[in-house]
Amino acid sequence: MLAIVAIFAVQLTSALSVPLIDVVGPGGAAWLRLSIGALFMILLAPPPLRAIRKRDVPVLLALGACIGAMSVAFLAAIERIPLGTAVAIEFLGPLTVAALRSGSLAKMVWPVLALGGVVLVTEPWAGEIDMLGVGFALLAGVGWGGYIVLLQYLGDQFEGSGILSITLPIAAVTAAFFGIPQASGQITLEVLAIAAGLALLAPVLLFILELAALRRMTATAFGTLMALEPAAALLLGLIILTQMPTPVQCVGIALVVLAGAAAQRGGRRDQPPLATGPVPIVSNDR
Known part of the structure; x- marks a missing residue:
């Protein structure tokens, strides 16, 4: 239940970010959320600065930059394409990482299946696809995949909270390059209040829920549940943003969810001896 609530928390944050994007742009929305978060x-x-080793610095910087770029790209995507479509496309990133890390060539069938689902979701034959929006979603997917690899490496050195306390400020600085020009002159107390509320949902509440869930279940089970994110995005896009999917798009989302869940099978990772806490292997922060 904690994991499922976390899934809906991150997708709810994305859906509720759309009005903020209309005011300060996707870069501005990402920058404000990450800065306040x-x-x-x-x-x-408080960030465990004393635990940082020299060799960790480039990875921490890369992870922070990855989170910042991923956040901007994803919000730029949902500005142009439906939320469910954006998440389905973005999910190709972590799904491909999961398949590649399995060490099994047979596992590559799942990203291919998910790609088929994405084709159904985007319905290119309809002639109304926003290629720029799709491009932003793909870029966010690359960022999500990189986030998983870098977070797994750092998770063997830091607790999850320590990683976020260090990398979120870096992510905010990265997003600032896009956000400050877009948000300039548009920041009001109302905008700051909305951004603060969204930041409390993700990453703060999201992280607390995920960490609590991971303490009670295996990483593989957690990753399998996270495969429900595209379906949650489709549902919240319908309820909050009135984005009505077609039957074909629903089938496409189902294929992405199926592929995401199947790719996690057999992907359990033994806890390293020096690890200080469980680390999410699929979830992201936008």
């Missing part, structure tokens, strides 16, 4: 995380869990 970073402040919250630093207050809740």
